[in-house]
Amino acid sequence: MHLLRDLNxxxxxxxxxxxxxxxxxxGAGSGKTRVLAHRxxxxxxxxxxxxxxxxAVTFTNxxxxxxxxxxxxxxxxxxxxxxxxxxxxxxxxxxxxEGRRLGISPDFTIYDDRxxxxxxxxxxxxxGLTKSRITPAAVLSRISWAKADLLSPEELAARGGSPYDKxxxxxxxxxxxxxxxxxxxxxxxxxxxxxxxxxxxxxxxxRFADRFxxxxxxxxxxxxxxxxxxxxxxxxxxRGVCAVGDDDQSIYRWRGADVxxxxxxxxxxxxxxxxxxxxxxxxxKTILAASQAIIxxxxxxxxxxxxxxxxxxxxxxxxxxxxxxxxxxxxxxxxSRLIGxxxxxxxxxxxxxxxxxxxxxxxxxxRRKAVPYVIVGGIKFYERKEIKDLIAYLxxxxxxxxxxxxxxxxxxxxxxxxxxxxxxxxxxxxxxxxSLSEGxxxxxxxxxxxxxxxxxxxxxxxxxxxxxxxxxxxxxxxxIKLVAERSGYMAYLQTLDRVESxxxxxxxxxxxxxxxxxxxxxxxxxxEKFLEEVSLVMDIDLWDDRRDAVSLMTLHNAKGLExxxxxxxxxxxxxxxxxxxxxxxxxxxxERRLFYVGMTRAKERLFISxxxxxxxxxxxxxxxxxxxxxxxxxxxxxxxxxxxxxYAPEEERNEPQPDWGEEKxxxxxxxxxxxxxxxGRVVGCEGYGxxxxxxxxxxxxxxxxxxxxYANLEFPEDM
DNA sequence: TACATTGCGATCCGT
DNA sequence: TCGCAATGTA
Numbered sequence: 001m002h003l004l005r006d007l008n009x010x011x012x013x014x015x016x017x018x019x020x021x022x023x024x025x026x027g028a029g030s031g032k033t034r035v036l037a038h039r040x041x042x043x044x045x046x047x048x049x050x051x052x053x054x055x056a057v058t059f060t061n062x063x064x065x066x067x068x069x070x071x072x073x074x075x076x077x078x079x080x081x082x083x084x085x086x087x088x089x090x091x092x093x094x095x096x097x098e099g100r101r102l103g104i105s106p107d108f109t110i111y112d113d114r115x116x117x118x119x120x121x122x123x124x125x126x127x128g129l130t131k132s133r134i135t136p137a138a139v140l141s142r143i144s145w146a147k148a149d150l151l152s153p154e155e156l157a158a159r160g161g162s163p164y165d166k167x168x169x170x171x172x173x174x175x176x177x178x179x180x181x182x183x184x185x186x187x188x189x190x191x192x193x194x195x196x197x198x199x200x201x202x203x204x205x206x207r208f209a210d211r212f213x214x215x216x217x218x219x220x221x222x223x224x225x226x227x228x229x230x231x232x233x234x235x236x237x238x239r240g241v242c243a244v245g246d247d248d249q250s251i252y253r254w255r256g257a258d259v260x261x262x263x264x265x266x267x268x269x270x271x272x273x274x275x276x277x278x279x280x281x282x283x284x285k286t287i288l289a290a291s292q293a294i295i296x297x298x299x300x301x302x303x304x305x306x307x308x309x310x311x312x313x314x315x316x317x318x319x320x321x322x323x324x325x326x327x328x329x330x331x332x333x334x335x336s337r338l339i340g341x342x343x344x345x346x347x348x349x350x351x352x353x354x355x356x357x358x359x360x361x362x363x364x365x366x367r368r369k370a371v372p373y374v375i376v377g378g379i380k381f382y383e384r385k386e387i388k389d390l391i392a393y394l395x396x397x398x399x400x401x402x403x404x405x406x407x408x409x410x411x412x413x414x415x416x417x418x419x420x421x422x423x424x425x426x427x428x429x430x431x432x433x434x435s436l437s438e439g440x441x442x443x444x445x446x447x448x449x450x451x452x453x454x455x456x457x458x459x460x461x462x463x464x465x466x467x468x469x470x471x472x473x474x475x476x477x478x479x480i481k482l483v484a485e486r487s488g489y490m491a492y493l494q495t496l497d498r499v500e501s502x503x504x505x506x507x508x509x510x511x512x513x514x515x516x517x518x519x520x521x522x523x524x525x526x527x528e529k530f531l532e533e534v535s536l537v538m539d540i541d542l543w544d545d546r547r548d549a550v551s552l553m554t555l556h557n558a559k560g561l562e563x564x565x566x567x568x569x570x571x572x573x574x575x576x577x578x579x580x581x582x583x584x585x586x587x588x589x590x591e592r593r594l595f596y597v598g599m600t601r602a603k604e605r606l607f608i609s610x611x612x613x614x615x616x617x618x619x620x621x622x623x624x625x626x627x628x629x630x631x632x633x634x635x636x637x638x639x640x641x642x643x644x645x646x647y648a649p650e651e652e653r654n655e656p657q658p659d660w661g662e663e664k665x666x667x668x669x670x671x672x673x674x675x676x677x678x679x680g681r682v683v684g685c686e687g688y689g690x691x692x693x694x695x696x697x698x699x700x701x702x703x704x705x706x707x708x709x710y711a712n713l714e715f716p717e718d719m
Numbered sequence: 720t721a722c723a724t725t726g727c728g729a730t731c732c733g734t
Numbered sequence: 735t736c737g738c739a740a741t742g743t744a
Contacts (some may be wrong), residue, residue: 060734088734113733187734207724254732355731357735411721418721451720538734556732563729594732617730617735724742730735 003042003074007035013560014275015039016243018047018214021269023262024244027306028291028600031564032244037067038214039083039242043072043214051081055234057211059219060558061086062541085213087227091190094197098204098530101203102197106526109184109395109402110535114383116174117141118404123174126430136169144170147188148224150195150257181435183401190227198233209237219560219645220245220265221659224256232268241269247302248295251556251594253586263302278306282562284313287606288638294628298589315638318629322569324358324614328365334607335371335550338565343354346372348564349550352598358569361551366550373474376553377539384491386504387511391534393483397468398527400437408715409438413492415460419452437464462489476530477515484508555598566602568595571610572623595628607640 004012011031014024015038026032038498040056041051058064071079083090096106111119120136153172159165167719181187185193198205212598215235217223220243223231235241243265250259267274280288285388288308295301321327331351338344347470351362356378365371381387389412392405407426428446429439439446443454467486471479484490490508493501513618517523518533540557551563555576570576576598599606608629613622 086734110734190734251732252734255734360735380733414722416721420720450720536734554732577733580731593729720744722742722744725740727737727739729737 003038007031008279009036010275010277010279011035011038013273014244014277015042016046016050017273017275017496018043019240019267021239021272022242023265023269023272024242025273025274025302025304026244026246026277026279027280027304028246028249028597029280029288029308030277030306031281032218032277033063033067033560035277036218036244037070037154038072039216039275040067040071040079044071044078046074049214052083053211053213054082054216055214056082056216057089057090057218057651058084059086059222060538060540061089061536061639062538062543063218063560085225086536086538087230088190089532091194091230092532092536094208095185095190097534098201098207099193099199100199101201101204102193103180104185104193105183107183107399109182109189109399109405111179111184111186112406112535113187113653114186114388115404118407119178119182119267120171120175123171123178127170127174129167129171134164139168140172142168143175144186144188145256146172147186147192148226150192150226150229176542178403181401182403183399184404186284186331188226189236191224191230193699195226195229195233198230203235207651208239209234212240213238214240214242215334216242216244218244219249221247221250221259221262222257223261224231224258225261228258228261230271239271240267240615248298248304248593249559249597251559251590251597253590272363272392276304277306280306280308280310282310282603283600284310284604285309286313286315286636287599287602288605290632291314291596293633293636294592294599294631295596297631298592300586300589314605316608316632316636317638317640318571318632319607319609319640320625321609321611322613324361324609325365326609327569327609328362328367330609331362331569331607331665332365332369332371334567335565336369338605344565344702346548347545349425349567350558350561350565350601351550351552351567351569352553352555352558352601353552353569354578355570358575362569366552372549374544374547374549374551376543376551376557380539381507381510381542382534382537384504384507386489386507390480390484390489390508390511391531393487393489394479394531396437397471397479398531399518400464401435403436409487410436410460416456416489417453417460419451421457424449424453425457439462440464471527475515476519476525476527477512480512480515481509482541527537555594558601559597559656561600562603564603564606565607567607567609568598569609571595571626572612572614572628573626574623576626576628592628595626625640 004015007015011034011065014022014035024032024035036056040054043054044051045488056064057066058067064086068079068082068084071082083093085093085469092110095104095108099106100300117136117140120139124134124136124139153169154177156172157166158171175270179189198208212234215231217231231241231243243262245262247259247262250257250262253259266274267427283291285308288306288310292306321330335346337350339346353362359375359378363373363375382391389409392408395402395405396409407422410422423441424446425436429436432439440457442459443449443461446454446457449457463486469484470482470486474482493508495505496502496504503601515530518530522529540553543551543553545551553569577588581587581591610625610629611623613620616623692699
């Protein structure tokens, strides 16, 4: 049949094995997205599956959309009715249907980490812990880990421990109470609440477990304990799980993901069929071989045997540059050059980096060189202040119990309600265990307020009530406009300086447009759904891959994507591997996987750049080449010489810049000693500082080109 | 009591 | 570079 025509035997098995659990171990570029789409199409057309019996979990919302398109292209509109989305969006959907059983009303608010942090700060201050060494961020991270591991405060307490841990449990308890009182869920709740629901309400579990005969999960290596438990429960009736993943691409351990979910699949589902996809359709032989050489140095991994029928292709280009500015210029120049010489298009390129902070100098260079680019991530649209403010209004209108959003807007724009007045209101509400919104209807009872403050609170309460009445029957777009006007926010923006005012007004216009677009596209265009979507969008979801521009993103965001030409910027110790991973073997292995993920995004060409130093917040910092670069076998590597006049002015070519203090200046003729090759004489020298590339003639006439880390070479005095 | 300013500290990856 | 907390001023 046509669905199987273009698939290799392994892929065919992964598609057609429709009874019982299946584990697909899919190497980078082995066509797993294709397999998933074809499997769904096969289920619908050949296995008599009904759309509503299928649940497909993808890693991003964007991937879900693309999957739906592919399935539709294969089998037509039968595809609608399939539940497809991220764990978080699917769980939100489950909770809106069945959450009431856990006391979660369907108009719940989803708190992001900023909201969580505000809540925890309030709790710390209520518990009188503001002066302790307990920081809100540390608390949040510990609570989040506990939740991802499905540990309740009681269970966490049972693990016992230090006085700090006991305090932590107290805060955790209060935090959970506050979330419930606010009718709010954090990201972890979205997953653990359905698990709790299914564990305590057998009929709710049966409703979903009976329904979903076929469950497909992409990127299974990056699921956490709670997600694993959810899959186990949902598959308890039919055991029709198809998990797809690659342990070498597990890069979210730091967020609680646990690769043993993948490694133990066969233990959890003993009857599972295991399919290995080892043919790589994406990369050249060179890129594949180099990436394998790097990932094979990890100890905790399943061995695999990836191969490709693709051509050998060009070598991987390594370029050593002076600093982040030169790096940006190098990349922008190389893009122009490849467009001119090889007919590449802008959208063929991606620049990958470890940290978002690296995007700035890169952007600057692209702007200077007039190379169009799109940036993924960084400051999210929905995190801009004016957007968060307006969203907070909308949240309070939908969910009056949301105290975090209410505290955000009670004095924005300024209405003369300061800390003192607000804290009186808060104390009043805490005493009576009522929400801030309810407190606003009982201002007369609050003690110790002067009449002016009282009047301001009443006015704010009236504003909310007025908005709630006025929004009835209106569209999302109209509601946003209404709120922006009546809250005084638009007027407030006019008071800012010109540039600021225009930019922010434009952003609000964009939010209104977003509301309109949502209205147009959504099957269920309610304000609740809009807010959910806004809370769950990911940076990568907003990326327009058809735009004619170079893409800039973090290595994490590049997961699942591919590009003809990939640049990995900042291949330096401290960046990748990131300095926070130096002390921990497991974290270091994750950094290596991250680098591996970056390399394997490339189809044809891979460029890696490494700077001699960077300007951080504390001035100039010399950098050292990443160990991962040094692990690439020389045969796959070509060192792009900076003697190319485009990248280094004449006077900088042979004379390393002694910019970095007491570092050695190496000149032609300098004697060096290497522990393996003995003493030699420098005959050539390019690059800068620690990025210096030396051509050294050793005793016995052996000539070596070294990407010299000074650490590897000794410089005997006065020789 | 509300709001502006200054200064300091942190600063990876992100649902 | 940025957000936020402590401090100063109306």
